[in-house]
Amino acid sequence: MTKQNQIENITRLSGTDPKKCMKCGKCSGRCPAYKDMDIKPHQFVMYLEKGKIEKLLASKAIWNCLSCMECVERCPRGVAPAGVVEAVRDTVKRAIGGNGIKAEDIPPIVDEFIPQQLLVSAYRKYNK
Amino acid sequence: MKICYYPGCTLKTKAKELDRYARASAAALGVEMEEIENWQCCGAVYPMARDEIATKLSAVRALDYAKAHGGKLLTLCSACHNVIKRTNDDMANDADIRARANNYLKLETPYSGETKVVHYIEMLKNIVGFDNIAKKVVKPLNRKVGAYYGCLLLRPNKVMAFDNPENPTVIEEFIRAIGGTPVAYPFRNECCGAYVSLKNKDLTKRRCNMILESAKEKGAEEIVTACPLCLYNLQKNSDNALPVVYFTELLAEALGVKND
Ligand code: SF4
Ligand code: SF4
Numbered sequence: 001m002t003k004q005n006q007i008e009n010i011t012r013l014s015g016t017d018p019k020k021c022m023k024c025g026k027c028s029g030r031c032p033a034y035k036d037m038d039i040k041p042h043q044f045v046m047y048l049e050k051g052k053i054e055k056l057l058a059s060k061a062i063w064n065c066l067s068c069m070e071c072v073e074r075c076p077r078g079v080a081p082a083g084v085v086e087a088v089r090d091t092v093k094r095a096i097g098g099n100g101i102k103a104e105d106i107p108p109i110v111d112e113f114i115p116q117q118l119l120v121s122a123y124r125k126y127n128k
Numbered sequence: 129m130k131i132c133y134y135p136g137c138t139l140k141t142k143a144k145e146l147d148r149y150a151r152a153s154a155a156a157l158g159v160e161m162e163e164i165e166n167w168q169c170c171g172a173v174y175p176m177a178r179d180e181i182a183t184k185l186s187a188v189r190a191l192d193y194a195k196a197h198g199g200k201l202l203t204l205c206s207a208c209h210n211v212i213k214r215t216n217d218d219m220a221n222d223a224d225i226r227a228r229a230n231n232y233l234k235l236e237t238p239y240s241g242e243t244k245v246v247h248y249i250e251m252l253k254n255i256v257g258f259d260n261i262a263k264k265v266v267k268p269l270n271r272k273v274g275a276y277y278g279c280l281l282l283r284p285n286k287v288m289a290f291d292n293p294e295n296p297t298v299i300e301e302f303i304r305a306i307g308g309t310p311v312a313y314p315f316r317n318e319c320c321g322a323y324v325s326l327k328n329k330d331l332t333k334r335r336c337n338m339i340l341e342s343a344k345e346k347g348a349e350e351i352v353t354a355c356p357l358c359l360y361n362l363q364k365n366s367d368n369a370l371p372v373v374y375f376t377e378l379l380a381e382a383l384g385v386k387n388d
Contacts, residue, residue, distance in 0.1 A: 013177040032319045036331050063327055068319035069283035073293055086176040113364055115356040117138040117207055121172035121323040
């Protein structure tokens with residue numbers, strides 16, 4: 001896939017228009033995972049607009065975003081930073097070897113209280 | 129009154145109490161929750177990518193069943209509610225997703241978002257009425273309870289339309305109706321750390337401690353939630369500043385049906 005294709009694909013998956021962003025930073029100001037985001041929510045939108053795809057694909061933030069929708073709720077311009085984060089994560093995980101969790105890492109961390117909802121949602125988010 | 133009910137996978141396993149107390153309380157309030165046939169797990173998270181269709185089909189199947197059986201679908205788990213309601217919005221308002229989902233399902237009549245998705249709390253407020261619940265309380269709570277909304281019931285508000293996402297009050301009204309004193313605290317609509325607890329426990333723990341300490345500081349004696357994952361994170365990924373229970377447990381207690 002050419003770089004241009006990749007930009008178009010991520011933009012299409014995200015369902016959002018990065019050009020509408022006015023760079024106010026409200027999304028990042030509200031993000032509860034802010035400290036753990038090496039690329040902040042507003043930067044996801046900005047990097048996509050500027051075509052800095054390699055940086056996005058290498059980010060750790062895609063594994064720490066909580067999908068809490070705070071950024072979407074607060075954006076005064078109707079942009080969905082969470083949609084960009086998810087589109088980048090989906091692009092990474094859909095590649096061979098791109099999954100975020102390994103099946104063999106699960107049994108040791110499962111305790112008797114762990115709800116199915118946690119395993120299902122983590123698998124859906126992190127793996128293809 | 130009968131209403132179609134979608135329990136979801138966790139309410140059949142680790143969150144049986146959430147379901148059991150809900151059914152007992154609904155019966156006491158004159159509502160019969162009729163579990164829909166052949167439901168499948170909703171997937172627990174709403175897939176945001178524009179090309180995700182297969183991952184939404186179990187929600188569409190449940191919605192289509194409810195369309196032919198009374199037109200309402202009752203949800204209880206916050207995650208099921210979020211996934212099913214957002215998928216329903218896609219089916220109603222997104223021609224592309226609607227066409228592609230219907231192409232998969234080949235239903236006799238295509239599904240176009242006709243069903244109304246109702247969360248149990250919305251059922252209590254809008255169908256039963258908090259004033260009617262208050263009349264049926266036999267054991268008022270008489271304690272200070274903090275409502276924990278989390279993310280899934282509230283956001284994105286444009287679709288969920290559950291309550292004011294910045295300053296929700298409906299669970300506080302519920303607590304008042306069953307004789308408790310609601311305690312508002314700043315972090316009640318903040319994320320518990322969700323599924324990230326599987327990959328970054330530390331992040332979840334910081335979130336949960338902040339939420340519980342904030343509630344404690346405002347005088348709460350316990351916290352209620354509608355989400356099994358919030359409950360798990362707040363109980364198991366925190367320093368346990370406060371006990372956390374399902375809101376249906378308190379309802380069953382107040383209605384005197386906890387042991388039914
Ligand atoms: S959805 Fe992700 S990026 Fe947006 S505020 Fe929540 S954690 Fe941050
Ligand atoms: S809140 Fe919206 S407009 Fe402001 S920086 Fe974030 S995405 Fe851009």
